[in-house]
Amino acid sequence: MLMRHPPVRGSCSGIPTVGNVHEGGATGRAWARVVYVDRDPVAVAHSRELLAGDERTGVVQADIRYPDQILGDPVTRELIDFDEPVGVLMVAVLHFVADRDDPAGVVAGFRDAVVPGSFGVVSHATGCPVIRRRRSGRLMPIGRLIRR
16 A cells, blocks of 8 residues: 555555545545555455545555556556655565565565655564563564665
8 A cells, every 4th residue: 555655655455444544644634645456356346436536545456566567557656656755554465475476575666666754564474373572571573664
């Protein structure tokens, strides 16, 4: 999901629901723009129907494994200005990208397209049943924020 930033923009979505990025990011921010991305034609069709008439939100049918298709899509280009900082949200999607499809390359494709001041959010499922704790008792971070 790609979102216009300051401070927020976002790429891969499923069907937008109540309280999703386009609502949270747009609240009180007339400049906010969101592009949802999904490869499932049914999810894309439903998303487009739900978001019909929302000129600040778009839906792109594409596969996250091919960042250039998402970044070059006319909907993305119309809504997201990559000369300004953006946010790229890859939440609960990269664990579906097989190692042979180069998930690090997928992330790099989006990272390389954004300017300094942009943010990336990545979450990933884990099979680890135990999260180790630091000596302070706080949970150890599993990953880190990608900041450009």
